[in-house]
Amino acid sequence: MWDRYNWNKGKSATFPGGIVIEDADMEHRHTVGIGQELDMQGSSSIFTHAY
Numbered sequence: 001m002w003d004r005y006n007w008n009k010g011k012s013a014t015f016p017g018g019i020v021i022e023d024a025d026m027e028h029r030h031t032v033g034i035g036q037e038l039d040m041q042g043s044s045s046i047f048t049h050a051y
Contacts, residue, residue, distance in 0.1 A: 001040075001041065001042050001043060001044075002039070002040070002041050003039070003040045003041075004037065004038075004039055004040075005037055005038045005039070005040060006037045007023040007024070007026040007027035007030060007035075007037070008023045008027075009023060009024045009027065010023070010024075011023040
């Protein structure tokens with residue numbers, strides 16, 4: 001799996017406890033030099049669950 005975390009206005013992420021972080025807020029931090037885009041990479045085994 002690979003993903004480029006870049007900040008897109010209009011999107012957001014919700015974390016446990018109801019914390020919502022707007023991409024526009026993160027993009028602003030990147031613009032003023034206190035945040036950055038990042039690449040995420042990982043892998044896992046395949047998991048199948050039968051109901």
